[in-house]
Amino acid sequence: MADSKSITMKDVAREAGVALGTVSKVVNGIPVGKTYQRRVEDAIEKLGYHVNPQARALRSSRSNFIGVILPNLRNPFFSRLADCLCRELSHRSHEMLLFLTESNFDLEQAYMLMSEQQMVSGIICLTYNPELRIPKGIPTVSIDRSLGPGIACVASDNFGGGSLAARKLMENGCKRLAFLRTGSSLPNETDKRRDGFIRACTDAGIPYHCECVDDGTPYSAFEAFLAAHLHDGRLDFDGIFCATDLLAYKVRRTLLQMGLRVPEDVQIIGYDGAQCFGDEDYYCSTIVQPVEEMARLCVDLVLQSRARSIPCLLQIPVTYASGGSTRD
Amino acid sequence: MADSKSITMKDVAREAGVALGTVSKVVNGIPVGKTYQRRVEDAIEKLGYHVNPQARALRSSRSNFIGVILPNLRNPFFSRLADCLCRELSHRSHEMLLFLTESNFDLEQAYMLMSEQQMVSGIICLTYNPELRIPKGIPTVSIDRSLGPGIACVASDNFGGGSLAARKLMENGCKRLAFLRTGSSLPNETDKRRDGFIRACTDAGIPYHCECVDDGTPYSAFEAFLAAHLHDGRLDFDGIFCATDLLAYKVRRTLLQMGLRVPEDVQIIGYDGAQCFGDEDYYCSTIVQPVEEMARLCVDLVLQSRARSIPCLLQIPVTYASGGSTRD
Numbered sequence: 001m002a003d004s005k006s007i008t009m010k011d012v013a014r015e016a017g018v019a020l021g022t023v024s025k026v027v028n029g030i031p032v033g034k035t036y037q038r039r040v041e042d043a044i045e046k047l048g049y050h051v052n053p054q055a056r057a058l059r060s061s062r063s064n065f066i067g068v069i070l071p072n073l074r075n076p077f078f079s080r081l082a083d084c085l086c087r088e089l090s091h092r093s094h095e096m097l098l099f100l101t102e103s104n105f106d107l108e109q110a111y112m113l114m115s116e117q118q119m120v121s122g123i124i125c126l127t128y129n130p131e132l133r134i135p136k137g138i139p140t141v142s143i144d145r146s147l148g149p150g151i152a153c154v155a156s157d158n159f160g161g162g163s164l165a166a167r168k169l170m171e172n173g174c175k176r177l178a179f180l181r182t183g184s185s186l187p188n189e190t191d192k193r194r195d196g197f198i199r200a201c202t203d204a205g206i207p208y209h210c211e212c213v214d215d216g217t218p219y220s221a222f223e224a225f226l227a228a229h230l231h232d233g234r235l236d237f238d239g240i241f242c243a244t245d246l247l248a249y250k251v252r253r254t255l256l257q258m259g260l261r262v263p264e265d266v267q268i269i270g271y272d273g274a275q276c277f278g279d280e281d282y283y284c285s286t287i288v289q290p291v292e293e294m295a296r297l298c299v300d301l302v303l304q305s306r307a308r309s310i311p312c313l314l315q316i317p318v319t320y321a322s323g324g325s326t327r328d
Numbered sequence: 329m330a331d332s333k334s335i336t337m338k339d340v341a342r343e344a345g346v347a348l349g350t351v352s353k354v355v356n357g358i359p360v361g362k363t364y365q366r367r368v369e370d371a372i373e374k375l376g377y378h379v380n381p382q383a384r385a386l387r388s389s390r391s392n393f394i395g396v397i398l399p400n401l402r403n404p405f406f407s408r409l410a411d412c413l414c415r416e417l418s419h420r421s422h423e424m425l426l427f428l429t430e431s432n433f434d435l436e437q438a439y440m441l442m443s444e445q446q447m448v449s450g451i452i453c454l455t456y457n458p459e460l461r462i463p464k465g466i467p468t469v470s471i472d473r474s475l476g477p478g479i480a481c482v483a484s485d486n487f488g489g490g491s492l493a494a495r496k497l498m499e500n501g502c503k504r505l506a507f508l509r510t511g512s513s514l515p516n517e518t519d520k521r522r523d524g525f526i527r528a529c530t531d532a533g534i535p536y537h538c539e540c541v542d543d544g545t546p547y548s549a550f551e552a553f554l555a556a557h558l559h560d561g562r563l564d565f566d567g568i569f570c571a572t573d574l575l576a577y578k579v580r581r582t583l584l585q586m587g588l589r590v591p592e593d594v595q596i597i598g599y600d601g602a603q604c605f606g607d608e609d610y611y612c613s614t615i616v617q618p619v620e621e622m623a624r625l626c627v628d629l630v631l632q633s634r635a636r637s638i639p640c641l642l643q644i645p646v647t648y649a650s651g652g653s654t655r656d
Binding site (some may be wrong): 048086087099 | 410414426428441573
């Protein structure tokens, strides 16, 4: 690594056994064949090559920074997303300028402007402000929320995930289902978790109940809801799909406090695929978001040529993982 | 926020009711009285003021970026550290350029050079490379590892924490203690967790066993160790201090698989203060690292005038939290 400053694209091309133009494409985020991509990346890593940022900025009038705007890094879904985005950007010779908003509308807007001022070459964001103004001319990719025409939205298959959760509960013998949700009341892709759940219940002719609580409402609203549905030690529901793993975690704790057993009396499925310590056990049975693939797609989209037509929504398939809160 | 671009330091000074020079100091990370600091920060937040980065860079020949170099964001200690650092830097009108190394020596060095090339105004890092070369003239703060003279190292009170863990186990009735550790074999501040543990055991005249396994050794080494110390369903130890919460989590799982009860048969204390979903229950009884205070101190140090003398090690006190794996 001692000489990494003096290593050039030519050295990388020689090491990888590819043409100089191929290295240039990879470094600038232009797609090449998978084998070539990997060979160039390996050579870059081996030689410790990195692009001279001043030279790049001079050529392009943009830095190789990508502004990444997220609510926080305490929620494991966001921290895993940030982890994958950062490593994927590094792989593509870009750096991550991170902004955390706590979902505050004003901060979301301020960081958009700040990203523009810092001459980022793209923005990847997960925001809630419905009136967010996106800087013109900066490729922007949104996660879980449509920000309008020309801006790609990347999400997991929320509808399919909601539907899968209902079917898994039914396969495990549940006959009285409930869907619980908390989160932003503003329309976003994650709303489809409920739609998919309802569709699967309706198709199967199984009764269901939906309890959605807006952001800002304390969790005690769910405690009251569950208590109101407890009769003679028996809950009205034997299967609950929660819109996030965090909510599933809290609901499980509440049910245990109410003297109910999970999964014997009530089975629970969450959504996200959060794991203890980042990559140990799942907290609960869950619909797993493909965070690594979502991050890779976000980076692909934000670095790709602006000339291409961009789909408005890109959904990535989810999977189910049993994690102790269901009978499977 | 619509007019945030045109808001000046003068507006902030008027809103805060302070002199222009006070605002300038706060924005540039120069210490002022606490009341003034808070009033200026509140005004900055209320008005959505942000520094013009080009103007700042022109004046100072440095950006307002701080390079933050961490292993990953999957481990909850690192993600919480990154969360706190990012918000603290924003408060002080700086932006976080994040690099993730997976503790790879070459990447740690490459990101140091890259931070220099990006003209960062400071570096905050948690690294393992003993031969890391630090760019000259860039204020650098290290976490948990001494990087040499002139570079402040911020850490929790690892010695005090190890000692506290041993004392808590003894207070809870443990008479045969063990310390388990995995991690880097290179000297670093976290080694003192063991030293503090040994000191407390020695002072109390209680026997102890230390089992330290180097990085790269699979966890199964601990399984073999625990199995070798199980005789007729009874473990040689009734109290175990693990150097991290992650290790405590795994050890607890292993003990349960061996038919032992936690905390009835064996009590466990971890280190870090990791919480489920970032801020729900502790995973286990634990020595809590004051991550927010550590992050604030790192930012204070990296932004402060270089003229001051810098202590080589700054330790912040830890606390104990009961989390179900001990009898208290």
